[in-house]
Amino acid sequence: xxxxxxxxxxxxxxxxxxxxxxxxxxxxxxxxxxxxxxxxxxxxxxxxxxxxxxxxxxxxxxxxxxxxxxxxxxxxxxxxxxxxxxxxxxxxxxxxxxxxxxxxxxxxxxxxxxxxxxxxxxxxxxxxxxxxxxxxxxxxxxxxxxxxxxxxxxxxxxxxxxxxxxxxxxxxxxxxxxxxxxxxxxxxxxxxxxxxxxxxxxxxxxxxxxxxxxxxxxxxxxxxxxxxxxxxxxxxxxxxxxxxxxxxxxxxxxxxxxxxxxxxxxxxxxxxxxxxxxxxxxxxxxxxxxxxxxxxxxxxxxxxxxxxxxxxxxxxxxxxxxxxxxxxxxxxxxxxxxxxxxxxxxxxx
Numbered sequence: 433x434x435x436x437x438x439x440x441x442x443x444x445x446x447x448x449x450x451x452x453x454x455x456x457x458x459x460x461x462x463x464x465x466x467x468x469x470x471x472x473x474x475x476x477x478x479x480x481x482x483x484x485x486x487x488x489x490x491x492x493x494x495x496x497x498x499x500x501x502x503x504x505x506x507x508x509x510x511x512x513x514x515x516x517x518x519x520x521x522x523x524x525x526x527x528x529x530x531x532x533x534x535x536x537x538x539x540x541x542x543x544x545x546x547x548x549x550x551x552x553x554x555x556x557x558x559x560x561x562x563x564x565x566x567x568x569x570x571x572x573x574x575x576x577x578x579x580x581x582x583x584x585x586x587x588x589x590x591x592x593x594x595x596x597x598x599x600x601x602x603x604x605x606x607x608x609x610x611x612x613x614x615x616x617x618x619x620x621x622x623x624x625x626x627x628x629x630x631x632x633x634x635x636x637x638x639x640x641x642x643x644x645x646x647x648x649x650x651x652x653x654x655x656x657x658x659x660x661x662x663x664x665x666x667x668x669x670x671x672x673x674x675x676x677x678x679x680x681x682x683x684x685x686x687x688x689x690x691x692x693x694x695x696x697x698x699x700x701x702x703x704x705x706x707x708x709x710x711x712x713x714x715x716x717x718x719x720x721x722x723x724x725x726x727x728x729x730x731x732x733x734x735x736x737x738x739x740x741x742x743x744x745x746x747x748x749x750x751x752x753x754x755x756x757x758x759x760x761x762x763x764x765x766x767x768x769x770x771x772x773x774x775x776x777x778x779x780x781x
Contacts (some may be wrong), residue, residue, distance in 0.1 A: 470610065471502045472666035473633055473686040478508055481696035487603035489514040490625070492546060492592065492618060493610035496523050497530030504534060515601045516541035517592070519556060540599060546611070547589035548620035557584045591621030605694050608633040613645020619654055626658045630692040635667075636685045639677060648685065660687040661706035 477484070486509060491500045494516035504510050511534075516527055521543050531539040545556050596604065607629045611618050615634055619626070626632070632655060636648040652662065664686040670678065688695075690709055 484696040486605035489606045491516045494518040496526035519545045544590040547617040552589040555584045556587045593624040604628045606631045610635045616646040630694040632687045663688040
């Protein structure tokens with residue numbers, strides 16, 4: 433997520449305490465603004481289909497719990513069971529407070545760095561500047577996460593499927609991801625969750641804001657393979673200094689699974705057809721098996737490493753074949769020379 437910032441000197445005599453307090457208020461307000469922006473697509477969904485009754489939300493990249501608090505408010509989906517997942521443990525106080533604001537059993541949370549497998553050791557990047565909305569296993573390419581500002585640690589990953597099973601979060605109609613470039617990795621570890629979900633909301637990037645992170649077209653391809661189709665968008669973010677383009681850098685994308693039996697009734701009644709559905713046979717059920725997805729899509733998730741490895745193997749095989757051919761040619765040539773000189777005569781054998 434793109435974050436605004438304000439440069440503050442470490443010491444400003446008697447005004448320092450007031451300034452530090454102002455910065456704290458600024459950070460809190462920015463988190464609130466980000467949460468408000470992130471619920472735009474959900475607000476549009478609620479307005480369009482007021483009779484849709486979701487059973488459960490999963491908020492991945494919960495940060496301080498702002499998105500969850502917003503959707504529990506009047507006018508959206510109060511009382512719907514919501515499970516928050518956050519990687520940065522410094523948000524423990526905020527998430528505990530969010531949970532305590534609602535009736536028992538409505539809100540729960542866990543801390544985990546989500547990925548495509550359980551138990552992988554990865555670097556998780558945070559910044560020493562106090563901002564937390566850009567923390568990720570894919571380092572943000574901004575001044576906040578470069579040089580001495582980058583504060584990373586080695587952590588073990590967890591699959592979303594594993595985490596939700598442990599916490600008995602069975603009903604997931606709406607999955608929200610705000611994971612700073614880790615969308616592919618999280619989705620690869622959420623195959624069972626995707627089978628249950630009707631809507632998936634993600635912050636997607638048109639530019640590579642997180643080094644090595646997923647781009648929108650890759651996320652779109654993976655979701656299509658799981659029977660989800662682009663439905664709506666919101667929070668279009670432009671920032672030429674951060675994104676080095678004057679066009680859209682990031683936005684919230686909402687995907688829908690037409691084969692779900694939990695669709696809003698209006699869509700069912702009007703037989704909504706999204707681009708690609710008929711070509712890809714989604715009417716017959718759009719979710720593919722985990723093994724198939726991992727086989728097809730793992731090359732996307734690790735595209736650079738796999739390409740390098742393949743190129744290395746191809747080069748090695750080429751040189752091995754080349755030298756074998758040269759050796760065979762030279763050996764044949766020398767054998768012929770010996771025969772013609774009478775040292776070896778096949779007629780005498």
